[in-house]
Amino acid sequence: MKPRPLRQLRALVLKDLRLELRTRDTVIAMILFAVLAMVLFQFGFGTRQSDLTKFAGGLLWVTLAFTAVLGVGRSYVAEREQRVLDGLLVAPVPRMVLLVAKAIAIVGYLIAVEILVVPLLGVFFINGPFWSDIGWLFLSCLIADVGIGILGALIASLALFTRARELLLPVLFLPLLVPLVIAAAGATNAVAGSAHDLVQYRNYCLFLVGYAVLFGLVAYATFEAVFDD
Amino acid sequence: MTDLAVRLRGKGSALWALVAAVLSVVAICGVFLVAPEDADQGIIQKIFYFHVPIANTSLVAFGVACVAGILALRTRSPRWDEVLTASIGIGLLFAGLTIVSGSIWARASWGHWWRWDDTRLTTYLIIILIYAAFFVLRSSVEADRRARFSAIYAVIAFASVPLSFYAVRIATSFIHPVVFNSHGANLPDSMLVWFIVSQAAMLAVFIAFLLLELTQRRTESSLRRLRLALDA
Amino acid sequence: MSHGTQYVVAAYAVIWFVLMLYVAVVGLRTSRISRELELLARLVERRKADEQAAQAEGQASSSPATRP
Numbered sequence: 001m002k003p004r005p006l007r008q009l010r011a012l013v014l015k016d017l018r019l020e021l022r023t024r025d026t027v028i029a030m031i032l033f034a035v036l037a038m039v040l041f042q043f044g045f046g047t048r049q050s051d052l053t054k055f056a057g058g059l060l061w062v063t064l065a066f067t068a069v070l071g072v073g074r075s076y077v078a079e080r081e082q083r084v085l086d087g088l089l090v091a092p093v094p095r096m097v098l099l100v101a102k103a104i105a106i107v108g109y110l111i112a113v114e115i116l117v118v119p120l121l122g123v124f125f126i127n128g129p130f131w132s133d134i135g136w137l138f139l140s141c142l143i144a145d146v147g148i149g150i151l152g153a154l155i156a157s158l159a160l161f162t163r164a165r166e167l168l169l170p171v172l173f174l175p176l177l178v179p180l181v182i183a184a185a186g187a188t189n190a191v192a193g194s195a196h197d198l199v200q201y202r203n204y205c206l207f208l209v210g211y212a213v214l215f216g217l218v219a220y221a222t223f224e225a226v227f228d229d
Numbered sequence: 230m231t232d233l234a235v236r237l238r239g240k241g242s243a244l245w246a247l248v249a250a251v252l253s254v255v256a257i258c259g260v261f262l263v264a265p266e267d268a269d270q271g272i273i274q275k276i277f278y279f280h281v282p283i284a285n286t287s288l289v290a291f292g293v294a295c296v297a298g299i300l301a302l303r304t305r306s307p308r309w310d311e312v313l314t315a316s317i318g319i320g321l322l323f324a325g326l327t328i329v330s331g332s333i334w335a336r337a338s339w340g341h342w343w344r345w346d347d348t349r350l351t352t353y354l355i356i357i358l359i360y361a362a363f364f365v366l367r368s369s370v371e372a373d374r375r376a377r378f379s380a381i382y383a384v385i386a387f388a389s390v391p392l393s394f395y396a397v398r399i400a401t402s403f404i405h406p407v408v409f410n411s412h413g414a415n416l417p418d419s420m421l422v423w424f425i426v427s428q429a430a431m432l433a434v435f436i437a438f439l440l441l442e443l444t445q446r447r448t449e450s451s452l453r454r455l456r457l458a459l460d461a
Numbered sequence: 462m463s464h465g466t467q468y469v470v471a472a473y474a475v476i477w478f479v480l481m482l483y484v485a486v487v488g489l490r491t492s493r494i495s496r497e498l499e500l501l502a503r504l505v506e507r508r509k510a511d512e513q514a515a516q517a518e519g520q521a522s523s524s525p526a527t528r529p
Contacts, residue, residue, distance in 0.1 A: 154385065158378055162369040171365050172382075175358040176389045179396035186400060207399065211392055218388045222381045225302050257473075273465040276472045283476065319483075326479055330472045337468035434480065441487055448494055455501055459508075 008093050012101035017108065019078055026074040027112045030067050034117045037063040038124060052125040057188035060121050061181045064110070064141075067117075068177070069170045071109040072152035075102055076160050085160075089227055099223045102153035103146075110145045114138070121192075128194040136198075140187040140205055147180050147212035154219045157226045183207040242440035249437045252430035259423040267420075276334045282428040284327040284349060286435050290320030291360065291387050293439075298383030301376060310376035313383045314367070315442040319435060321360050327353045346401045348394075355393045359386045 020026055041059050046052055052059065079085040088098060118137055122130035155173045159165040187204035190197045260278045267274035294316040301309035331350045336342045345351055363382055370378050416424060 151385075158366065158381065161371070161374055161378070162366065164369055168365060168369055172362045175355060175362055176385065178355050178358075179389065179392040182396040182400045203399065207396065214388055214392065215385075218385055221299075222302065222384055225377050225381055228377065271464060272469055275469050279473065279476055322479065322483060326476055329475050329479075333468050333472040333475070337465045438483065445487060445490055445494070449490075452494060452497055452501070456497075459501065459504060 005094055005097050008097050009101055009104075012088075012093075012097065013104050016075075016078075016101065016105040020105075020109075026071060026077075027109055029074075030070050030109060030113050031116055033070055034063050034067045034113050035120065037066060038117070038120065042124065051127050053127045053193040054189075056121060056125055056192040057185035057190075059125060060118070060188050061144075061185040063117065064114070064144075064184075065174065065177050065181050067113055068106070068110060068148050068152060069173055071106055071113075072148075072156045072173060073159075073166060073169050075106050075109070075152070076156050080160060095224050095227055096220065098227075099150075099153050099157070099219055102156065103149035105149075106152045107145045107149040110148060111142070114141045114145075126193050130193065133191040133196065136191040136201060137188060140184060140191075140201070140208065143205055143208040143212065144180055144184040144187075147208060147215060148177070150212060150219050151176060151180075151215045154215070154223060154226075157223070180208065180211050183211070242437050242444055245433055245437035245440055249430060249433035252426060252433050256423060256427035256430045259426055264420050264423045265417075270338060273334065273337045276330055276337070278424055278427045279431070280327065280330040280334060281349075282424070282431040283323050283330065284353065285428060286431040287320045287323035287327060287353075287356075288390065289432065290316045290323060290435055290439075291356070291383075291390060294320065294383045295387035298380035298387075301380035302384075305376075307376060310379060311443055311446045312439075314379060315439055315446065317360055317363050317383065319438050319442065321357065322438075323431075323435070324353050324357050324360070328357065348397050348401055351401070352394050352397045355397070356390060359389060359393070362386075 038059065041063070042052070045055065049055075076085075079088065118134065118141065122134065152173065155169065155176070159169045159172060162168050183204045187201050187208065189195060190201040190204060256278070260275055264275075264278075266272060294313040297309045297313035297316060300306075301313060328350060331347065331353070332342050335344050335347055335350065343350065363379070363386060366382055367375060367379050
């Protein structure tokens with residue numbers, strides 16, 4: 001039977017999705033966190049600089065990077081606390097399917113956050129045209145999310161078996177996220193406000209694609225070993 | 230371990246230390262006594278001869294760690310775990326030296342200890358953060374998973390090195406359209422020779438350190454086995 | 462002294478200082494290994510001595526009994 005991994009993947013993704021839809025802890029907390037971070041940015045920088053349009057990319061992506069750490073940290077909570085992992089590991093599911101399912105769950109969290117946060121960025125911080133380029137903004141977010149999802153699923157599964165995992169996760173995850181934040185912030189800045197530099201935007205997005213592909217390959221090569229006891 | 234390996238244990242580090250010492254003396258003499266003084270930067274440019282080779286050597290160390298990580302995942306031999314941990318430790322040492330010497334250079338030529346548009350300084354800061362996390366990870370994993378997770382992280386971290394390099398470069402090149410390059414991309418041959426010699430010297434230092442560290446780790450584990458056998 | 466010599470000296474000093482510091486750390490660890498090895502050697506010697514003493518004692522105590 002060919003599509004078996006796909007069915008398994010669907011089951012795993014639906015499991016995470018249902019769990020989240022029933023409890024809604026993670027996404028709501030992430031959204032609140034992201035909005036709070038933006039408010040803090042305003043009071044940290046905005047009091048001396050009335051127009052933060054130039055900093056929109058950095059603002060958005062620093063916020064999203066920290067929010068992603070929250071989401072990634074929560075992504076294995078059911079597996080850990082309800083001992084789902086023991087069952088999953090005994091089940092004849094290819095390990096790659098587990099990784100892809102987690103990556104999809106993380107991307108899902110991030111999209112849910114971005115749907116609110118990106119328009120909010122336009123309302124709060126951007127002077128000048130914003131709504132005409134919002135499609136480009138969402139596109140770059142989506143590409144970046146894939147990279148975050150893959151890397152996040154890999155790092156979270158490492159952190160799953162460590163002591164002090166809440167502490168360890170940001171320390172492991174954020175340095176690896178630096179190139180992504182640089183490129184994603186660049187892409188946002190290229191199309192936010194009055195800027196409309198699609199050549200620059202394309203280069204940054206290509207970098208984001210490369211980031212996702214590279215870490216996808218690394219995850220493909222190493223993920224087998226994470227759960228290999 | 231075969232008897233031959235036991236008999237050769239520790240000899241390599243002595244040999245490479247000797248090579249490193251000789252090459253370092255030759256490199257320093259060449260850099261200060263033979264190589265011509267740079268027309269723009271004057272004597273400050275002499276920092277370059279060790280700053281850049283040290284930077285490259287730390288990348289070599291992380292590359293060695295990545296290869297050792299792949300081999301560790303393939304073979305599950307604890308020896309590769311020793312190699313990659315030792316290599317990352319030494320690589321961090323060299324990366325730290327890159328930052329310090331680069332910072333002194335920045336101070337000498339621009340009057341500031343730190344410039345975010347100096348791509349080498351910025352990139353190595355990110356790399357240090359990435360690899361410092363390795364030891365945090367290692368210390369918080371239980372012993373049965375430590376080798377495996379260390380190997381996986383060594384591979385992930387090395388994959389992000391080129392990404393960091395490229396990201397920092399595109400970011401700074403958009404701030405400063407003219408690429409700011411005081412690091413002498415086009416060296417005349419009279420300088421290049423001494424650059425290569427000091428690069429070789431730093432690589433020899435790395436190899437000597439790595440072998441020394443490995444000898445020591447193996448001695449420690451032999452000692453541990455001895456203690457266990459005598460149940461003291 | 463041309464401009465910036467102090468910086469060049471400082472950079473080279475820091476580089477070699479740190480490299481030597483690493484050697485010092487390795488030396489410290491070696492001395493710890495040597496100390497432990499010495500302790501183990503003494504332990505082995507003492508055990509051997511104890512064994513010999515026990516053997517000698519055993520021979521001394523058993524010899525009268527075996528004598529007819």
